[in-house]
Each structure stands twice: as structure tokens, then as C-alpha cells.
Amino acid sequence: MEIGGFLEFPELKDTERKESAYYYLTHLYDNYNFFADGRQAIKAVLLNTGDILNKTCYLPAYLCDSILQSFRELELDVKFYPHRELLKPVLDGKIKDSLVYLIDYFGTEPVSEKEIGEILDGNNMVILDVSHSILDEKRFSLTHENFYLISSLRKTFPIPDGGIVYHSDPNFKSSDIPPIKYEKKLEAMLLRKLYLNETDTHGTDTDMAEKSKWVKEHFLNLNQEYESYKYDSTVEPQSIPLTSCYILKNISMTDITDRRWQNLNFMHKEILKRDLLLFNQDKIKSPFILTLKFKNENERDSTRKRLIENDVYPPVLWDLKAYIPEEFSYERHLSKRILMVPIDQRYGPGEMSKVRDILNSAEMV
Template sequence: MGGEFGIQNPVFADVAASSELTRGLDGTWLLSGRFALARILRKLMGQGVNHVHLPAYLCDSVLEPVRHLGLEMSFYPIRDNLSADPDPPAGSAVLLIHYFGQINPAAADLRGQAGDDFYLIEDASQALLTDWRSEVTEQTYYLISPRKFGPVPLGGWCNIKLDSAGSNTGSSIAYSSLAARLIKGAYIDDGEGPIIPRTEKFYLDAFEAVEKVLSNKSETDILPNWVVSMVAGVDWSEVAAARLTNLEVLIANLSNRFVAPVSTFAPSEIPLGYPILSENRDELRRNLASRRIFCPIHWPLPAEVSSAQFPEAYSLSEKIMTLPLDQRYKIEDMVQLAENVLELS
């Protein structure tokens, strides 16, 4: 349970159907979410922005385009409920992350303030299937990535319509990612088959190789149309419904034993996973992994984030663990997951 999505029986649809994810906005599909962020930042640099104000609780990959473009950066604290609390320098860009499927509680205020002294960038990658769109202004930008929500090889999108989207050299890395996911899909499809470490090592190494390539490719590489067609071919409504059902079952069976930084989701908020806090997180995670339940950590923090300045973010990073609840799993899987977590805690 958990880990990257395998791909089984992919469906290719008209690329126009991908507008379900982009909320009908014009934009461009690129290879990854970090490429989408890079395109936004590059556009803002052309408008005089040279500083990015970021949440102290974030993934290192978010900083890759900031470092690459040589932009100044500063960080702001987040509250216990993951609400943003920025104090942006004048003329900067503020990155707002919608964590775990929930619209950030600070979003309404920041959307109202954007354009006065700062630009707002909303990262909805963890809230892909939640209705993240607000009133679109020239001071607000959006980015998404579908890879953590469904069986697609690559993908990131931003609401910048590029006249010339760039090179189309992304096909080779997209094929590599597809191959790894097809192999994993075929392997896990045989649920009663033996564990084959060599097969698992192959696709895990392939996933890691894809990430390394993405960290070094140009953000001008667009997403090949055949991948956009795969994104469009996923039944995202079915994905959302399954995740909501699994969330309800998982919460009920955990019996309020854990503190959760996102304790409630609105009916329209579709979860990435269910984050819990545990004082013995690392031991619990190892024990779950021994039962082949793999729970990610969102996230180990980048070196640029000061533990002295942002102790709350570091405390969260050291205790948090995300329980998988995606559409690959049924109600009985959620019951079993909760039983394992409670037993091993």
C-alpha cells in the first residue's frame, strides 16, 4: 500500500478534457509542477520581481526553480492548522500552498490583498481535485501537478499561455516514467503473486532516475500531447469520490487517536492523503513498511529553512506522516490500515 502509481489499462482522451483539472483556465502543460512554478517566476521576473516569499513548511523541490533562477527568497511561518502567515516584502511574489487537499485558510485574505504590494502564486498540486480557482487577476497565478493523484507519467500546469511553449524534448523522460509505471502496474496487478525484490528495485530505481532528470532539465520542455491525453483519460470524478469515501472510513476507524493538522475537510475538498502526527513517527513508519504499508513524509525541510526561526515547521516535519487513502484502495483496505496504525502506535 502506498508509493508511486502504477499504470494499468491507460485511457487516452481528447486533450481538451484536461480542462476539468485546469478549471477551464488557459495555460500550458509542462513536464512537472516545478517547471510550472519556474515559468510563473520567469514571467514575474520580467515584471520586476526578484524576491519570493515562501512558507517555511515546504518541499525541497519547490526551491529548485527559485535557486535556478537566482531569486532572493525569504520564508514565513505557518500556523498549527497549516494556515499561511506571510509578511511579504513589497513587490515580491508570495507562494501559497494548499496542503493535503484543503484550501489554505489564509487564501481568502491573501487573494484580496494580491496586487496591492505583491503577486500571489497558488500551488494547488496537493489540492488538484478541490475547486481551487478563485477570481483570476493579473496578480494571481496557479500551478498544479496530477502525479500524486492518479496514474499519469508526468505533468505540471500553470495558467500562463505561452506563445511558443518551448522544446518538445520531454518525450524520452515521459516514456521512461511510463515504462516504470507500466511495470509496477503489471507487478501489483498480481495481488496473490510473490514479492520479487528485483522487479521492485527496477521500478523504484527508474522513478528515482526520472526525478534526477527532472531536476536538471530545462523548464521550457513542454508535456507531450500523448501524456496530456493520458491525463485527460483518467476518470477524475471517480478518483475524487473514492478518496472521499476512504477518508471518511479511515478517520472513523482511527478513533481520534491522533492529532491531525488538517482535522476536517469540507465536502468539496478532495484529500491527497490523511496526515497524522506521531511522536514516534519514524519507528511507526518503519514498522508499517515491514507490513508493506508505505507512508510518505510531507516533508523533510530544505536546508534554507532555519529550525531556530521556524520551530513549528520543524516540529511538524519531524512528526507528520501521510496515510494513503487513494482510489487504489477499498473500504476494507482503510479498515485494515487503521488497525495496523493503531496496533503499531
């Protein structure tokens, strides 16, 4: 039983239209546009901003480098802003006529609607990244001509790729360019589903184990090829894969949100080492992932190693030191102590109990 890794191809079901993930995503906001991935959604917003070259862009010092990609390609003026505890942004109240990029981290919403409104009052443009909070429909109540919400949908939904922009601009330009290379990710998802089914069915059968090993190597290579392509290519807005739309129309939002909340609630209740939890549960508005913090990097790495030895695979961590200046010590230090554990809709009490037992028995170094 493996836990974690990218989402495999899901079990599709005959889902009532209003119950589907597609219906949910397309009824959060009056105006929206799909794209092939999250970074393309960012690029589209930037390209739709006429005076973007004249704006200073304030980005959080705790972020994935894929967010930076479009800003770098357009050679925009980027400045990072710091955070205090629990990833609360520290923004200069004097920022005017600029772009401010905010992130809802790990299902929390560190910037309130009121605070976003105050930023917008300075004639600023705000991009709110809701990739981690897409399951909280209350987050979509604020509308403003200079306010955009973007999400990388594959972080929550089992699709080969997809991104979305929510906005209030009736003249927003989308893209009808067909998506490129997503078939590699789709094949990887299908092979991963086959692999998981075979390993669950045949267990320790020697011949099947050898075959499964080859299948796993192949889907991991396909996934890496796709990720490398995205990093090595210039971001160009493209349309969302039709396969992604089909999947979204045939998976249930209730199944996704209920299972995620059940798993998150279970882990918060069952973990004995309470100081491991980065956030109190009342701070979490969207059930994205279980976020843990450790005293130091050695403790984190030791626990991560133990999880992997037991076939639990935490997500890849952001390597801030490669692109965030040393002056942002809180963010760089946090990145060495943080660990995320999957709690998504693929898993139930059995898998969560396994993770709980590993975390509760782990010795801190």
C-alpha cells in the same frame, strides 16, 4: 497487497469526454498551459514575469525543496515566511511589489480567497500551489492578472509526469520543447503494475516471488534514476508528455474523486486515536491524503516502521533541516512529527481496513 508508492499505470477505459480528467483540468480556468512537471510550471511563471529579478520572493518555510529549485537557478531574492498551527501562513501585511508563494497543504486551503485578494492589493504577484487541492474546483474561482495557480499533476493522477499553470495572461509563453527522460518513469509505472498483478495472483509462489523481487528492484531503480535526473538538471520548461495527456483523457474524474472521498471519510471515521489527525475533516476541501501528527519523532518513526513492515508505504517526507533555517522551529518540529498515509483511488475498503487496523493497534512510544 502493497499500499502506497508512486502511482502505477492505470486501467484505461472508454471515458466520456466531459467525464475525463483531461476535460476537468482544461475547464477549471480560461487560460492554462501544460508543462512536463510541476517545477517547470513554476519556472515558466517566473520566466514570464518581466521584473522578477527586482522582486523579493516570499516562500513558505514548509515546502518541498523541488519548489526552491527554479528560484535558486534564477538567483532570486528569497525570504521564508513562518506559519502558526495547522500550517496557517503568517505574512507581514506590509509586503508590497513582491512575489508571494502559497501552498494548499494536504487538501486544506489555509489562505482564503479574500486573504489572497488582500495580498494582490499590495501590487504583489501570487503563486498558489494547488498540487494538493486540484480536486476542489471551487478553488479556481479567483482571477487576477497577477495571480497564478500551479500544480504537479502526477501527485494525484497516474501519469508519468505533468504540470499545469492557470493564469489570466493572454501573452503567457509556454513551451514546445519535447519532454526528456519521462520514458523511464513510464516504464517504471508499467513494471509496477505488472509486479502488483503478479504478486496478487501468485501470492507466495517461490519462483514468482524471486522474479517479482527483481521486477520491483528494477522499477524502483528506474524511478530513482528519473527523480535524480530532475534534481540534477537545470529546470527547463518542456511540453507535457503526450502519454500523460492520453491517460488523462481515458480515466474518470468521478472514479478518482469518489473513491478518494470514500477512503478519507472511512479513515477519519474509523481511527480511534483522534489526536493523530492533523486536520479536522471539515478543513479538508480536496481528498489528497491522510495526514497524521505524533507527539514526537520516535512515535512517528515507530508507526512508519510498522506500516512498512505490513507493506504500507507512506510518502517520502520533506527534509526541512537541509534547506530551512533553524529559526523556523514550528515547521522543522512539525516535519519530524508528521506522517502521510495514502487514500488514493487505487484502494477500497479492504486496503483502508488494513491501514486502520495497523494505526489503531500501534503502540505509541
